[in-house]
Amino acid sequence: xxxxxxxxxVGRLVLSYLLVWLLMLVFSRIDPRRALQKTNRWYxxxxxxxxxxxxxxxxx
Numbered sequence: 001x002x003x004x005x006x007x008x009x010v011g012r013l014v015l016s017y018l019l020v021w022l023l024m025l026v027f028s029r030i031d032p033r034r035a036l037q038k039t040n041r042w043y044x045x046x047x048x049x050x051x052x053x054x055x056x057x058x059x060x
Contacts, residue, residue: 016051020044 017039024044025035038044 012055013048013052016048016055019051020048023047 021035021039021044024038025032028034028038039048
């Protein structure tokens with residue numbers, strides 16, 4: 001794998017994580033620490049992976 005593809009995958013994963021964190025931030029009434037805790041639980045990780053996979057599927 002070349003650096004372009006690795007960078008693309010890492011960038012998509014980071015962007016997916018940030019989008020899920022923003023969603024959790026809204027649901028936790030703008031409390032960044034609580035949003036971070038929710039993002040690192042199983043449902044936050046699951047949402048991140050689902051969003052990452054959907055982004056990969058859309059790019060094919």
